[in-house]
Amino acid sequence: MRASPCCSIAATSAALKCRSMIPGSGSSEATGTGQKREFINNRRGYMLVLKVTMLEGRSQSQKEDLIQLLSQTASRELEYPLEEIRVVIYEVSRSQWGVAGRSLACQDRRGQ
Template sequence: MPLIQVTMVQGRTVEQKHALIAKLTDAMHEAVGTPKDRIRVAIYEITADEWGIGGEPFATVRGTDPNAASPPPA
């Protein structure tokens, strides 16, 4: 029984997550031939403050952190 685990930053709609589950299931089925009813998909969502890129929280990198320093004026 294959298990596909996805970790991603929150913000997708239920419809997008359902589409992701369907497409990942199809891809696993096509790649290795596992029957679709045996494939499991788990989506783990985290906040932008719980994901880091280059030593910075994703919220800061993305520019959504209200506590982040403002960039210097151009």
């Protein structure tokens, strides 16, 4: 699997931000490996759901690679079993994605 540095950085960053979302932690931040491991042991079968929103147009192969990369990174960084990680991809059309007050489709029509 070939991934660009941007994808790797984004996936690692997203996985690290999820540390505070471990159920049962009672805290917004885990400090130290022992404490993090205790939180994970207390989660009792909770699954981790990673949601990705992106513009439509990527190939099925690219989406499969992204799912694999995000799942493996989250499993490694959060010490979560791979079997308990879910990835959901939401694809949005250019007409439904707005930047600076206009949809991307509108910006495309105006040559910007």
